[in-house]
Amino acid sequence: MREPGGLCPPSWCPQRRDVAAAVSPPPVRIPGDSGEPGMTSRAAAAGKTFPSHALLREDGFGCLAMLSDDNSVKLKSDCSPPVQWCKVAAHEDEKTNLVFKRLLALFVIGGCFLYVLKLHFYPEECDRTKTPYVDFDRVKRAQQYASAVLQEQCRPSFVKKAMGKLFAEKYSMDIPPFVGKNIDDDEALFKYGPPFGFHRLNDAPVQGYTDHVGNKTTIRMTYPEGAPLSEHEYPPASLFVAVLFKSVDFNWLQAMVKNETLSLWIRLFFWKEVAKKIPFTSKQFRILNPVIVKETALDILEFPKPRSIFWGWDKNVPTIGVMAVVLATHLCDEVSIAGFGYDLDQPSTPLHYYNNLCMAAMNRQTMHNVTGETKLLQKLVKEKVVKDLTGGIHCEFCNKDS
Template sequence: MPSEYTYMKLRSDCSRPSLQWYTRAQSKMRRPSLLLKDILKCTLLVFGVWILYILKLNYTTEECDMKKMHYVDPDRVKRAQKYAQHVLQKECRPKFAKTSMAMLFEHRYSVDLLPFVQKAPKDSEAESKYDPPFGFRKFSGKVQTLLELLPEHDLPEHLKAKTCRRCVVVGSGGILHGLELGHTLNQFDVVIRLNSAPVEGYSEHVGNKTTIRMTYPEGAPLSDLEYYSNDLFVAVLFKSVDFNWLQAMVKHETLPFWVRLFFWKQVAEKIPLQPKHFRILNPVIIKETAFDILQYSEPQSRFWGRDKNVPTIGVIAVVLATHLCDEVSLAGFGYDLSQPRTPLHYFDNQCMAAMNFQTMHNVTTETKFLLKLVKEGVVKDLSGGIYCEF
């Protein structure tokens, strides 16, 4: 007959597996919780690094002293003004820009490409092959919604009626400051301005006529003074929230706070234009500019960073101008990276050296492209930043 000690020992031995099973089960239950915490920590870490990266891009650029801006030779000012007037006085040649681009780039430039989106893309069309900004893959529904809000999708009738149109694409380059080309620039049929480059306070140098303001949400002017009632606002859509922003601007609605969190800088809360003045840039123009004309590599999925395969708004605008106008001129273009202490823009105190920190655009390739256009006579460089002909 077992003693009391033996009985207690047997009872203890029998209960031990149950205790071990309970401990193991409890440990397994903790694992998903621990895994979730690890994922959360990693997410917060990545988000923190991203925030620091954005802050670095926006706040570590060297500032130039605008009071010490490079001297502009009065003789150069006179020559630039004379040259610009000469360009305007020459006879306008119908379809010259398109024909020249087609000859220069053969099968890499589509002569019949529509400048603005007029209908939502179908799955079989070029717009559906790529993600923004090169296409509208998976966004055809949002495009359709936007188009239903926009009553017009082409140039205004008074511009279409002209038998020969002259375009000037006004860049933001510091080289514009001091040339006093404003009066001449105002005489072009179509004046295309980029991003938030201001007119107010600089009209002597850059003019005050705006036909098209071409930009994306983060680049749109914040001041109502930079919008004129007859301007066309041409939106370049890079990401999903850009569609939400554009819809809010067209409908004059307030953009939800959670949507604003996805922009890398402050965006305009309203654009004082009627719906008929909004246009959506045809993304095939960006695709063709990037992959066909500039021959950048097509986008590759990657965890961090990006390929330098997105053209600048300026170069996209130049290609757009060849589709809109018969004769095309440039002003305020050219990055002279050999002079890092010269002003990057005509309106702020950023130095040219800031271009060395940007990670999206291939400035060298774009400069070669613009130089080719000027030397081949496809476009005219009124300020001489790409190639001086005066």
């Protein structure tokens, strides 16, 4: 018998299983020829006929076996899947394709958006064909001053003690400079997100500039976008100190330590090209303690605390330079700085000695409060906590009588 009123069998329509049970006979097996095992009416799909004593039932595929005039069992037509099931399956396929298309479109739009952001925020370059004015007399006096400073007798732990006196409870003399293995023991690391929680600066090169900047690099401290692309800028005996500002910075550092390739998806989140390889062993990598970043920004500079905002920054993230100065006070007996200072009144002046960026780039950026940092450095130099060898912050040798 066939279930009245539809093509949907009980196996696909649970709500009608009780009706089917009432009108359908129990399943039977149909004996085959020459003693072969019996077969159900489903075998009729192959076009076979069976003896007339076979009992009939509707099988699980909606196919109905019926008794023909010659007392043979033949398969009735309409063995295709139910129409309702086909419609549901087609609808599910359409939904899947629609979701896939939407995800693909979202991925493409997101990639284009990140690319536009990179073009918008990448600093404008200066014309380096115009040689800036150089006061050679000042250069000579700066060299003499630096030579005299380096010949002075070293004062052990001088700068750390001076910082403790100058900033009282704002400066901690016991902060470890780098992240250790047992970071779970330090609750201060988890109070804020990166870079506040979790020495050669950035990409400043040595090759080709040794006459002016020297040829020794003990520590290179930077973030992913600031790391030199050339492997020649990493002396074998130096250390790499990573400053991590965002979550993908951790992915980049992990790839560098393990000598792995960074995925294209992760690279999209950096505003400029990042180094693909740093020729160091894992023992030469360090992570700057975020508590030092927090101490620099929130305690010493007294910048506003981090807060969640939809776009931009609060100008509460210190520059790598100022963070390096504070780090040096935790590592060294005495600290001297060279090449520091932003002359914001001359926007067309080169920002660095090694690239085409102009001073105007520091006026346009929205992350760093360079005015507040300059005041801090001036205070450190004037209070003789650190010494400025090039006079960009506060010049001790600019008076010709000195």
